[in-house]
Amino acid sequence: MTIIKSAEFGEEDAQARPERIVSGELREFAPIIGAGERLESHDHSHTASAQPPSTARKIREAAKSLLPDSLFVSLLHHKCIGRYPNLLHPVAFNEKILQRNLHPDPRYIRLTDKLQVREYIAGKIGDEHLIPLIAAPDAFTQEVFDALPEAFVMKANHGSSFVEIVRNKSDTSFAQLKALAERWLHTDFYYVARERHYRMIEPRIFFEHLLLDRSGQIPADFKLHCFGGRPGRPIIYILVISDRFGTATHGDVYDIDWNHLDIAIGDYKRSAAPAPRPPHLQAVLDVAMRLCEDFDYVRVDLYAPDDKVYFGELTFTPGAGVLPFTPDSIDYEWGKLLV
Known part of the structure; x- marks a missing residue:
C-alpha cells in the first residue's frame, strides 16, 4: 500500500519539534481546523445533508488540505480533546488511533470499504449476517432509481456518515438523491481527519434494504x-x-x-x-x-x-x-x- 507522505513537514519533524506546538506557532492554524466532522458522536447519527458547502467552508477546507498530516492531526486532537498528542510515544487510546491514521495496516483498505468488506464478512460469519444489498451500480441513473423499492438506504462505501434513509420513495426524487450522491462521491474522506487508508478506497454508491425491527x-x-x-x-x-x-x-x-x-x-x-x-x-x-x-x-x-x-x-x-x-x-x- 502506498503511504502518503508530506513533502513539507514529515511525522518525524513534528515529533522532534514539540516546542512548535507549545509555543503557540501551531495555534495560528486553529481557525481553519474544523470541529472534527467525523467523530464517533456524529458517525451515522444523522443522514447527510444535501446542502452544498458554503464558499467560506470551501476556503477553509482548501486551507486545511495544505497542512501536513502530523500537523493536522495534532491540531485536530488539541481542538477536540484539549491537549496535543504524543505521536512519538503514544500512550492514550486516541494517540494510538492517530498512529493508525498515519500508518494504517494494509488490511484496513479492503475491510473499511463498505462494499468490499461484505465478501470478507460472508466468508467469516456467513452471508446471513449481511444486510441485503439492493444495488451497487457503476452509475446512479434514473433507471436505477426507478428500480429501487419504496424503502431503502443509500450509502457510500468510502467514508462515514454517508447514509440517507428513505422510508417512502415518493417523498424524495432522483434529482435530490443524485445531488447528494455526487457530493459524497466528490468528497475525499482522507482530508476530513487524515485517515490514510480511506484515500485508497474507490468511491461507490450502493443501496441496502432498510433494516427495521418488528415494531417498524x-x-x-x-x-x-x-x-x-x-x-x-x-x-x-x-x-x-x-x-x-x-x-x-x-x-x-x-x-x-x-x-x-x-x-x-x-x-x-x-x-x-x-x-x-x-x-x-x-x-x-x-x-x-x-x-x-x-x-x-x-x-x-x-x-x-x-x-x-x-x-x-x-x-x-x-x-x-x-x-x-x-x-x-x-x-x-x-x-x-x-x-
Whole structure:
C-alpha cells in the first residue's frame, strides 16, 4: 500500500519539534481546523445533508488540505480533546488511533470499504449476517432509481456518515438523491481527519434494504470496542446508540455482563436508566468475537433487531483519534488495552 507522505513537514519533524506546538506557532492554524466532522458522536447519527458547502467552508477546507498530516492531526486532537498528542510515544487510546491514521495496516483498505468488506464478512460469519444489498451500480441513473423499492438506504462505501434513509420513495426524487450522491462521491474522506487508508478506497454508491425491527423502528446500533491480541476472550465494551435517527438519541456503554458503565463516548448522552438486557446479547457477542479475533483492536458495528444479528461495519480508527471520553481517564485506560 502506498503511504502518503508530506513533502513539507514529515511525522518525524513534528515529533522532534514539540516546542512548535507549545509555543503557540501551531495555534495560528486553529481557525481553519474544523470541529472534527467525523467523530464517533456524529458517525451515522444523522443522514447527510444535501446542502452544498458554503464558499467560506470551501476556503477553509482548501486551507486545511495544505497542512501536513502530523500537523493536522495534532491540531485536530488539541481542538477536540484539549491537549496535543504524543505521536512519538503514544500512550492514550486516541494517540494510538492517530498512529493508525498515519500508518494504517494494509488490511484496513479492503475491510473499511463498505462494499468490499461484505465478501470478507460472508466468508467469516456467513452471508446471513449481511444486510441485503439492493444495488451497487457503476452509475446512479434514473433507471436505477426507478428500480429501487419504496424503502431503502443509500450509502457510500468510502467514508462515514454517508447514509440517507428513505422510508417512502415518493417523498424524495432522483434529482435530490443524485445531488447528494455526487457530493459524497466528490468528497475525499482522507482530508476530513487524515485517515490514510480511506484515500485508497474507490468511491461507490450502493443501496441496502432498510433494516427495521418488528415494531417498524430502526434497531439500536451496537458498537463493540474489541481489544484482542491476547490469550483467551477479548476485552469488549459495548456502546449502544438508541433512537439514532430520532430526537431522543442516547449512547450507553455496557460491559459484556450488561453492567451500565459510567462512561460517555463523544457527545452522546447516557440514558437515565440502563436498557433491558437484550435476550440475544450472547449472539451479538459471539459474532463480535469472531470478527475481532484477527486484530489487536477493532470496533465491530452490529444491528440486532428482534432475534437476528446483522453486520454494520468494521472500524479501525474510531473517531479518527479525536474521540472525547468522559471521564477523560478512559482515554488512558483504553490506551493500555491497545498494544
